[in-house]
Amino acid sequence: MKTQLPKDRAPSIRDVARLAGVSHQTVSRVLNNHPSIRETTRARVTAVMEELQYRPNRAARMLVTRHSRTIGVLSSTSAQYGPASAIAAIEDAAREAGYYVNTANLSTVDQESISGALGHLMDQAIEGLVVIAPQVRVFDVLARMSIDVPYVSLQSTGHAGQRALSVDQIAGARMATRHLIELGHREIIHLAGPQDWIEAEARMRGFLGEIDSAELPTNPPVLGDWTANFGFRAGRELLRTREFSAVFAANDEMALGLLHAFRDAGLDIPRDVSVVGFDDIPDAQHWWPPLTTVRQDFREIGRRAVEVLLGEVSGNPVAARLQLLPELVVRGSTGRARSLAGSVTQA
Amino acid sequence: MKTQLPKDRAPSIRDVARLAGVSHQTVSRVLNNHPSIRETTRARVTAVMEELQYRPNRAARMLVTRHSRTIGVLSSTSAQYGPASAIAAIEDAAREAGYYVNTANLSTVDQESISGALGHLMDQAIEGLVVIAPQVRVFDVLARMSIDVPYVSLQSTGHAGQRALSVDQIAGARMATRHLIELGHREIIHLAGPQDWIEAEARMRGFLGEIDSAELPTNPPVLGDWTANFGFRAGRELLRTREFSAVFAANDEMALGLLHAFRDAGLDIPRDVSVVGFDDIPDAQHWWPPLTTVRQDFREIGRRAVEVLLGEVSGNPVAARLQLLPELVVRGSTGRARSLAGSVTQA
DNA sequence: CAGCGCGTTGTGAACGGTCACAATTGTGAT
DNA sequence: ATCACAATTGTGACCGTTCACAACGCGCTG
Numbered sequence: 001m002k003t004q005l006p007k008d009r010a011p012s013i014r015d016v017a018r019l020a021g022v023s024h025q026t027v028s029r030v031l032n033n034h035p036s037i038r039e040t041t042r043a044r045v046t047a048v049m050e051e052l053q054y055r056p057n058r059a060a061r062m063l064v065t066r067h068s069r070t071i072g073v074l075s076s077t078s079a080q081y082g083p084a085s086a087i088a089a090i091e092d093a094a095r096e097a098g099y100y101v102n103t104a105n106l107s108t109v110d111q112e113s114i115s116g117a118l119g120h121l122m123d124q125a126i127e128g129l130v131v132i133a134p135q136v137r138v139f140d141v142l143a144r145m146s147i148d149v150p151y152v153s154l155q156s157t158g159h160a161g162q163r164a165l166s167v168d169q170i171a172g173a174r175m176a177t178r179h180l181i182e183l184g185h186r187e188i189i190h191l192a193g194p195q196d197w198i199e200a201e202a203r204m205r206g207f208l209g210e211i212d213s214a215e216l217p218t219n220p221p222v223l224g225d226w227t228a229n230f231g232f233r234a235g236r237e238l239l240r241t242r243e244f245s246a247v248f249a250a251n252d253e254m255a256l257g258l259l260h261a262f263r264d265a266g267l268d269i270p271r272d273v274s275v276v277g278f279d280d281i282p283d284a285q286h287w288w289p290p291l292t293t294v295r296q297d298f299r300e301i302g303r304r305a306v307e308v309l310l311g312e313v314s315g316n317p318v319a320a321r322l323q324l325l326p327e328l329v330v331r332g333s334t335g336r337a338r339s340l341a342g343s344v345t346q347a
Numbered sequence: 348m349k350t351q352l353p354k355d356r357a358p359s360i361r362d363v364a365r366l367a368g369v370s371h372q373t374v375s376r377v378l379n380n381h382p383s384i385r386e387t388t389r390a391r392v393t394a395v396m397e398e399l400q401y402r403p404n405r406a407a408r409m410l411v412t413r414h415s416r417t418i419g420v421l422s423s424t425s426a427q428y429g430p431a432s433a434i435a436a437i438e439d440a441a442r443e444a445g446y447y448v449n450t451a452n453l454s455t456v457d458q459e460s461i462s463g464a465l466g467h468l469m470d471q472a473i474e475g476l477v478v479i480a481p482q483v484r485v486f487d488v489l490a491r492m493s494i495d496v497p498y499v500s501l502q503s504t505g506h507a508g509q510r511a512l513s514v515d516q517i518a519g520a521r522m523a524t525r526h527l528i529e530l531g532h533r534e535i536i537h538l539a540g541p542q543d544w545i546e547a548e549a550r551m552r553g554f555l556g557e558i559d560s561a562e563l564p565t566n567p568p569v570l571g572d573w574t575a576n577f578g579f580r581a582g583r584e585l586l587r588t589r590e591f592s593a594v595f596a597a598n599d600e601m602a603l604g605l606l607h608a609f610r611d612a613g614l615d616i617p618r619d620v621s622v623v624g625f626d627d628i629p630d631a632q633h634w635w636p637p638l639t640t641v642r643q644d645f646r647e648i649g650r651r652a653v654e655v656l657l658g659e660v661s662g663n664p665v666a667a668r669l670q671l672l673p674e675l676v677v678r679g680s681t682g683r684a685r686s687l688a689g690s691v692t693q694a
Numbered sequence: 695c696a697g698c699g700c701g702t703t704g705t706g707a708a709c710g711g712t713c714a715c716a717a718t719t720g721t722g723a724t
Numbered sequence: 725a726t727c728a729c730a731a732t733t734g735t736g737a738c739c740g741t742t743c744a745c746a747a748c749g750c751g752c753t754g
Contacts, residue, residue: 012710023734028712036731058470059409060710064739068406078435085426088452095451095467102447105435120442123405228633253630260633283600286575286607288635359740370704375742383701407740411709 011052020048031056062125069099071309072121076106076133077226080253081281082298083132086154089302090130097310102126106133109196114141122147128309130154135196150312152305167296169199172326173206176248176276176294179328181214184337185246185274190221191234191258193250203250203278219244224254231257239265245273245337252277252284252293259287259333270335280329289332296326358399367395378403409472416446418656419468419496423453423480424573427600428628429645430479433501436649437477444657449473453480456543461488469494475656477501482543497659499652512652514643516546519673520553523595523623523641526675528561531684532593532621537568538581538605540597550597550625566591571601578604586612592620592684599624599631599640606634606680617682627676636679643673 013031017024022045029037030045048054062068071094075083087103094101102124104117118141121129129151131138142151154166180188190207193200204221211218222238224230231254238244239261249255255277262273269275269289277284280295301324311318360378364371369388376384377392395401409415418441422430434450441448449471451464465488468476476498478485489498499512527535537554540547551568558565569585571577578601585591586608596602602624609620616622616636624631627642648671658665 009709013712014710024710025712025735026733029733032712036733038732041732055470057410057710058472059406059415060739061712062406062739063404063410063710063741064712066739079428079432081426081428084428084431088425091450091452092454095464100449100467100471102449103438104442105438107439117442120447123402124447125405228630232633256630256633260635260637263635283575283603283630286579286603288607288610290607356739360742361740371740372705372742373703376703379742383703385702388702404740407709408742409709410711410740411742413709 010057011054012057013054016045016048016052016054019052020045066125068125068127070102070124070126071099071128071130071306071313072124072126073101073103073130074106074117074121074133074138075103075131076109076135078103078105078132080226082251082279082296085298086132086302086305089299090306093303093306094310097306099306099310106138109133109135109137111137111141114138115145118142118145118147128152128313130305130309135194136198137196150309152309152312154301154305166199167301167324167326169202169326170206170209172278172294172296172328173203173248174210175326175328176278177207177210178214179292179330179334180246180248180274180276181210181216183246183274183334186216186337187219187244188216188246188248189219189238189242189244191231191247191249191254192221192223193226193254195223200250207248224250226251226253228253228257228260230254232261234258235261236265239267246275246334247273248276248278250278252279252281252291255284255291255293255333256287259289259291263288270333271338274334274337276334285331287333292331292334293329294326295329297324300324357404358401359404360401363392363395363399363401366399367392413472415472415474417449417471417473418446418475418477418653418660419471419473420448420450420477421453421464421468421480421485422450422478423456423482425450425452425479427573429598429626429643432645433479433649433652436646437653440650440653441657444653446653446657453485456480456482456484458484458488461485462492465489465492465494475499475660477652477656482541483545484543497656499656499659501648501652512648512655513546514648514671514673516549516673517553517556519625519641519643519675520550520595521557522673522675523625524554524557525561526639526677526681527593527595527621527623528557528563530593530621530681533563533684534566534591535563535593535595536566536585536589536591538578538594538596538601539568539570540573540601542570547597554595571597573598573600575600575604575607577601579608581605582608583612586614593622593681594620595623595625597625599626599628599638602631602638602640602680603634606636606638610635617680618685621681621684623681632678634680639678639681640676641673642676644671647671 013027014024017027022041026041027045030042073087073090075087077083078087091101102121104120106113106117126149128149131151131153177188190204192204195201222234224234231249235258247258249258255275258275259269262269267273277291277293280293284291284293308318360374361371364374369392373388374392377389420434420437422434424430425434438448449468451467453460453464473496475496478498478500501513537551539551542548569581571581578596582605594605596605602622605622606616609616614620624638624640627640631638631640655665
């Protein structure tokens with residue numbers, strides 16, 4: 001009982017029109033549910049569409065409307081938990097809003113790689129861009145290429161000219177640091193992330209700010225690369241060269257490496273050293289000891305990014321609160337300070 | 348010194364043509380580097396393109412050629428390390444080949460969600476599909492929707508009618524199990540993944556096969572959900588209800604949960620219990636104790652998936668070996684068997 | 695010198711939607 | 725019944741590219 005079609009191509013709007021006995025424009029109107037269509041006509045057209053399994057051709061629509069309904073995501077290290085779950089959330093939210101998502105990964109952060117990825121996205125005629133690789137340099141390139149689409153950046157704490165949407169990294173870092181101070185630690189070392197990452201720099205600022213408020217001696221931070229491997233090596237190095245009773249790592253992975261190194265050296269955590277991480281990835285509660293860390297909700301950030309971006313795209317900006325507050329989660333890796341190699345002179 | 352353009356729109360092929368003093372078709376030929384173009388003409392056209400910052404309109408091209416140069420990725424749990432790094436690798440490889448990637452996530456695995464995601468991808472006119480959510484049901488829906496594009500599935504060990512590309516899960520599971528047997532363990536429990544996951548089922552088959560070859564008693568596996576939280580609860584439950592000296596977990600996350608539970612119960616690993624995982628995620632080497640596990644190279648799988656898929660798409664299938672061999676990585680979470688609560692009767 | 699063939703370039707029509715505008719139909723008031 | 729006006733539908737052009745085909749120029753052959 002199927003209606004035969006002349007062409008072998010996918011059915012077009014005109015095929016539907018012919019079979020429904022209307023003009024192609026009417027079909028188009030049904031498609032975009034235009035208000036003034038008689039209910040009976042709409043039903044007839046819809047029926048034919050159903051029968052033909054009609055699917056609008058996105059390319060054609062895109063050609064004339066100049067809307068791709070696609071947003072781009074620029075990301076690095078997208079295999080890590082944080083970025084990965086943010087991306088997943090972005091995709092979900094975008095799809096829900098009828099948008100498509102295209103992701104480009106940055107293998108390296110040289111300018112060529114960045115502009116290559118950006119070019120790839122621009123070819124797609126993206127209408128908006130989410131930047132999850134908040135290295136400073138990315139924004140330079142973004143500016144230089146005169147990208148004309150609106151963009152949001154995750155976790156960049158107001159660095160760019162555009163809207164930035166983020167968990168308040170500075171507040172989070174202060175919470176972590178204050179927690180250690182309140183436990184009586186005075187010699188606290190910060191294992192920071194790469195300093196061309198805006199969020200790494202923000203966490204460092206938060207750390208230094210809090211240390212400063214407490215009028216504690218300033219220990220030079222160690223600059224890491226986010227990985228557990230680095231944390232491990234840094235931990236060994238620290239034991240050889242520094243005096244401290246606590247470390248605040250800029251992310252959970254590096255904290256894990258620290259735990260490993262300290263344990264290998266025969267130290268008891270948190271009796272001998274306290275460790276705080278940042279992110280609260282799902283594994284962290286199962287580590288040994290379970291990690292005290294600062295939780296940020298990556299999925300929520302992703303969702304909001306899309307919300308803000310689509311608001312921007314459609315011309316009526318969302319007045320959403322752009323800063324989310326992170327939350328300190330105290331577990332077994334932190335405890336009261338006692339003397340290890342140095343520290344503890346206080347009241 | 349810039350040449351003024353009449354329109355405010357992005358420059359088109361005809362704008363370039365006019366300025367270069369050629370026909371639009373010639374410009375098109377340059378674009379697709381057609382052989383018979385005089386070198387001088389090509390140079391002239393290229394120069395104008397450069398000056399105008401011309402970018403071909405993908406929608407227009409797509410409309411007429413019916414090629415989207417886009418491949419789709421259907422994935423679930425894309426925040427986990429394995430899928431996430433495979434996706435990243437897919438994107439890299441695709442971009443290198445001049446293709447675009449569109450990902451759709453499965454929040455739930457009901458049929459509606461699956462066909463919704465698939466529909467989203469089909470709207471994009473994808474030319475090929477990579478399935479990373481190898482639940483059996485996905486393939487049912489795939490068949491029912493009569494998806495007409497070629498697809499590869501990751502880690503599905505030859506379940507589907509189409510090409511499957513994977514690490515040999517069965518071999519990996521056998522390696523892990525054999526390792527435990529060789530250490531003298533006789534009461535080995537398998538903490539399996541959800542059985543609607545093809546790879547979970549394959550790992551279970553490998554485990555059972557190896558147990559069978561060694562003529563050991565068969566312990567009923569425990570069915571989990573891949574998460575560390577589940578592993579933790581399962582670990583506590585096992586200690587209450589079962590006798591065993593080793594557990595083979597179907598992935599590293601669940602193994603982590605086990606370690607946590609066993610440690611909480613005051614057990615020493617590996618003296619009292621041995622634990623093996625699967626995947627070798629980067630963190631696993633830093634856990635306590637460092638996890639013995641089966642390594643599979645997710646990036647490589649992703650790369651190959653694209654290779655195979657693009658071969659299929661372009662009509663000349665790649666004759667690549669589709670099975671990769673995983674590798675056993677022995678670390679601190681496994682050791683020789685001794686009596687715990689049961690077991691150890693052997694020679 | 696006509697004619698052939700090849701390399702190179704141009705012409706006009708698609709592709710499948712939307713847009714602007716015109717045309718038709720229906721409705722209520724006069 | 726008539727008219728104004730709104731609701732509904734139709735017509736043709738256009739978006740930017742590729743495709744099929746035609747045409748041009750030029751050297752070479754006979």
